[in-house]
Amino acid sequence: MHSGHYNALRQAKLLFKNCVLVAGVHSDAEITAAKGMPVFNNEERLDLVRACKWVDEVEFDTPYNPTIELLDRLECQYVAHGDDITATYKEVQDAGRLKIIKRTEGVSTTDIVGRLLLMTREHHSQSASDQFEVGSENTTSQFHRSSSMQNFSAYKDSNFLPTTRRITQFANGDPPKRGAKIVYIDGSFDLFHPGHVAALKAAKELGDFLYVGIHNDQVVNDKLGSNYPICTLHERALCVLACKYVDEVVFGAPWEVTKELITLLNVSYVVEVADLKFSQESGEQENAEQSAHCYHVPRELGIHTTLAEPEEEVLVGDESRQLGQAEVVSRIVNNRLDYLKKFEKKSAAEDEYNEGREHVEEL
Secondary structure (H helix, E strand, O other), rough: OOHHHHHHHHHHOOOOOEEEEEEEEOOOOHHHHOOOOOOOOOOHHHHHOOOOOOOEEEEEEEOOOOOOOHHHHOOOOOEEOOOOOOOOHHHHHHHHOOEEEEEOOOOOHHHHHHHHHHHHOOOOOOOOOOOOOOOOOOOOOOOOOHHHHHHHHHOOOOOOOOOHHHHHHHOOOOEEEEEEEEEEEEEOOOOOOOOHHHHHHHHHOOOOEEEEEEOOHHHHHHOOOOOOOOOOOOHHHHHHHHHHHEEEEEEOOOOOOOOOHHHHOOOOOOEEOOHHHHHOOOHHHHHHHHHOOOOHHHHOOOOOOOOOOOEEEEOOEEEEEEOOOHHHHHHHHHHHHHHHHHHHHHHHHHHHHHHHHOOOOOO
16 A cells, blocks of 8 residues: 555545545455455455545445446445546446546556565665675565566666645644644654554554654665665655544654654654564564664653554464564565566556556646
8 A cells, every 4th residue: 555545545535525435445356356466455455444534434345347336335426546547437437427536656556566576775766786685584684686577677766756745735734732642653664554554543542643753765774774665755654644543744753762852842752663663573682772772762751652563463374473564575575476477467557557648637
């Protein structure tokens, strides 16, 4: 789930005044049949969509070809889709019940998965010579390049252009009210997933206004290594801003929570969630030392709290794993061949769209 998905939901919500937006979520089986296996399963995708601040209702197991019968059953007047529309929408289009919104350029699932499969640091301006070889059974920390990856070298760079207008569109714009309890939580928030949503929800419940500090690309890469972050700072920030539990984002937040930051934001609580900030491959002792360094000021001030890791677990083969960034990466890396096939199909479709798209005014 990326900022392009959230921007589509935002545009659909703004099509009409007092619009009620129903988000239809396809099933695993429907997605696999249409375009290949999804990264997140049914419940995980539902968690992400439910947490979006522009979504009013969620309908699960909707078909790829929306019909008049479906719209009437859901009491929806229109269906909205990006300007990369396909023939499956012909019935609703002929009936005058289709609204076209602008597809967000510069970001796509294909692009993000391509960056991960390519396994370079080039998407966040690191040296092109930084490659990673097979040498570990841990696929989330060391990677290798497949020879077939050379076909996708054009996708190594992010083409996403974060304008002030886009940031403003995603931001709430309201400052904290007088006397509000202000909560601060920080991390990389890379490959936005339901574990992030769970942490943000828990943090917001501690107060009235939630600031989310997001570390810049260079800091994340220095601390986590490999080709992290997969998504750039602004891509990550827009996903966080789309979450209904978040009030404001701090771009390029400092790794260490300082007294200056606490004073400037008038923070009442500083929340720590290890999975948001520290590598899952590091030992407990190393992460404990990093935590002591990063959060020593709020600890001294008595405003530090540690949230338990998200309880959600996923079954992968015969192994139960906690859902986090490392698990998302493992799914893609361990199913490389399936995603390569999907990548080839989707990238060809995106090239065709880019060549023939017509101008659609974006909301």
